Amino acid sequence: MRLSEQISNSPGEKDANMGQLTIVIPLYNEKEVFPLLVERLNSTIQHLECSVEVLFIEDGSTDGTRQLVELKVKDDKRYSAIFLSRNHGHQLALTAGLKAVKMGSDVFVLDGDLQDPPELINAFRSKMNEGFDVVYGVRKKRKASFFKKIAYWVYYRMIRGISSINLPVDSGDFCLMRYRVVAQLNRMTENDRYIRGMRTWIGFRQTGLEYERPDRAAGTTKYSWSLLFKLAYSGLFNFSRKPIQLVAKAGAVVIAISVFYASNVIYQKIFHDQNPEGFTAVVTLIVMSTGINLLALGVVGEYVYRTFELAKNRPLYVVEKFIRNGLEELPE
Ligand code: UDP
Ligand code: MG
Numbered sequence: 410m411r412l413s414e415q416i417s418n419s420p421g422e423k424d425a426n427m428g429q430l431t432i433v434i435p436l437y438n439e440k441e442v443f444p445l446l447v448e449r450l451n452s453t454i455q456h457l458e459c460s461v462e463v464l465f466i467e468d469g470s471t472d473g474t475r476q477l478v479e480l481k482v483k484d485d486k487r488y489s490a491i492f493l494s495r496n497h498g499h500q501l502a503l504t505a506g507l508k509a510v511k512m513g514s515d516v517f518v519l520d521g522d523l524q525d526p527p528e529l530i531n532a533f534r535s536k537m538n539e540g541f542d543v544v545y546g547v548r549k550k551r552k553a554s555f556f557k558k559i560a561y562w563v564y565y566r567m568i569r570g571i572s573s574i575n576l577p578v579d580s581g582d583f584c585l586m587r588y589r590v591v592a593q594l595n596r597m598t599e600n601d602r603y604i605r606g607m608r609t610w611i612g613f614r615q616t617g618l619e620y621e622r623p624d625r626a627a628g629t630t631k632y633s634w635s636l637l638f639k640l641a642y643s644g645l646f647n648f649s650r651k652p653i654q655l656v657a658k659a660g661a662v663v664i665a666i667s668v669f670y671a672s673n674v675i676y677q678k679i680f681h682d683q684n685p686e687g688f689t690a691v692v693t694l695i696v697m698s699t700g701i702n703l704l705a706l707g708v709v710g711e712y713v714y715r716t717f718e719l720a721k722n723r724p725l726y727v728v729e730k731f732i733r734n735g736l737e738e739l740p741e
Pocket of ligand 1: 434435436437438439468496497498499500502519520521522524625629630631632
């Protein structure tokens, strides 16, 4: 990294542009909610004193959201949009948005389905003004199905227990960040992104703000169970070496059991002249150790795969076009 970059990213530096706010919102097939979203954003930003840019990331929608977004940003200069070349997923869409934020601007990250109420910006800003670089939303009450609630509850606590950084529980990507935090996020090139974890890793001064998370205003969730698992996996493997340590420990336990079993067999043979019966025991042990072997291979494979993905060093996403100030800019 160049020295000038290092200096401009260094902690303690005053942000150049304190009066600027960018609201970053990824959208994927949000046709139903989009008009409502714009309405709520309009009434929120008209009361803000700083200069505001709303930055949509159109993540390859197929339901007409793309056209709605395009109309909006061509018509209203407070709104900009990045159009990705296809669906890249929430975390990468968010990454594309953060990369395009103007230097010095504070950044408010929202979901497009109004589960993160834009009106909370004032509460977030006053909290930030107490001297924080990141204020993240903490879900006090969650409206979701019973199973999802339990799954979320267990997951956040499990990941907090085993990860190498202090991940806050019950908080997602909904947050307000100073530019210097965004600048650090933009320096991170990993392709499998768990942004809430990366944000925590960065440090500076961070705090949570409780809010009630409503149901999505319209449309359906874009996170299927399998996508949720993928995200959970990223959180687990990218922020912890516990899985590998656990497998090593399991290996040690299996070895201890087999040594104990073997000594017992020898003892019986020498002192009681008894040959081992126990076909069942042998089969059980073989099956068990094969299982543990496979599990271990899986865990190691997961890390190898992640390294392989990183080694390819592909760009994280592809931008088709970028409209800012009503005009099309050239993508990177
Ligand atoms: N999203 C996206 N790309 C995707 C999936 C989701 O940009 O591939 C956006 C989506 O439009 C929404 C946000 O990410 O603004 C969160 O998605 P969703 O509300 O479906 O997730 P949930 O709140 O159910 O976890
Ligand atoms: Mg949602």
